[in-house]
Amino acid sequence: MANNTKVYLEIVKQLREMITIGDLKTGDKIPSERELSERLNFGRSSVREALRALELLGLIETRRGEGTFIRDFRGNHLVQLLSTFILQDEKAKRDVFETKNFIEMDCLRLALQKIDDNNIVNLKSWVNQENVLNDDEFFYQIIEIADNHLFSRIWSILKDYYHSLDSSNFIYHREDYLILLDALAEKNEAKTLSAYYNLRNLSVFNDKY
Template identity: 45%
Template sequence: MSVEKPASKMFIQIVRELRGIIQDEKIPPGGKIPSERVLAERLNVGRSSIREALRSLELLGLIETRRGGGTFVADFHNHQLVEVLSTFILQEEKDLRNVHETRKILERDAIRIVTDDEVLRNLPVWESLLKNVIAVGRIAREDLMREVIITSNNRLVLKIWILLKQYGKEPYSGLSTEEEQPLLQTLISEIMLGHTKKAIRAFEDWTKLLHKGRE
């Protein structure tokens, strides 16, 4: 009987490596990607970690799983709705503010869903993110918020969030700063502890800081 390898890599790192395999091997839309067993061996992680990463990629619309047939690359290059929103609908500054506020509504609700659910708040991704914030002092901002949205497990919300983020072009680009570190630690810690109000308060303080840095 085989023993599953420990999931020593960060969840986000696994996702990136999986996307790297798809890109490096030039697997086209509709092309089949390696099995969970093969991917686990290549990346030296447990199959449960591979399964979780594949689920995230599927929620993002990058891959699709066919029952009994395997996992395939999806056609994810069609992002025309962003251009449509920009050109025909969202033309005023107040529209952009509405985009940001709508995005925050989705994010606050996703934080509430994750924090209120014992299974979701105990997923290994939060511990990995927290360790990275503490040890390295920074994380990719978008990685954190994407994981919150993905973990809330609503495919439609994820797609809307991606579109809103693309149009708004902020505030999650780049790496977090030293000033953000205590707020991020608090946000992730409160999610893990199941303290919904405190987690949302930390989120609000963090996004205020990001907005202040762009004024």
């Protein structure tokens, strides 16, 4: 996943630079997968996945039989946000972290409606067996249960950007995940979100809800 993160950032950075110096404008065709792969020294499959993510964000569009083209960057606030990411802006880090948290909470709400006893047993078994808990993997499994493809794609992109901006290694505690899973098993939204706030070491849940 780290490799894909670099691909996202490098492609956005290159497109932004080409637009800034006037080589590209809205409606222009961008370099092919092969050209980008050679220029960035990444595999074509990684470049293809990165381009799909950028298309989902509305930054580019693919026209069948013609190629991939720049969409209206100047009117797209998301481009300004992505540009800020590349500049390693502190507020952008906070924005990404906050948005990622909100998506995770929404996925937990969806998971509450769909999770079953078998899911809980499997997740608890995974949490108890892992020597070093992988927070991304845990929430990937929750998002799979939530079964919302758009949330999954947006979360994956935000997660990659967040990790590219923040190199700190936060220590997660096994017990916090088990408490969250117990709340999910009870189908109790308030307990679930409170457990999430505790896991993320956010401000007190009751102060916000």
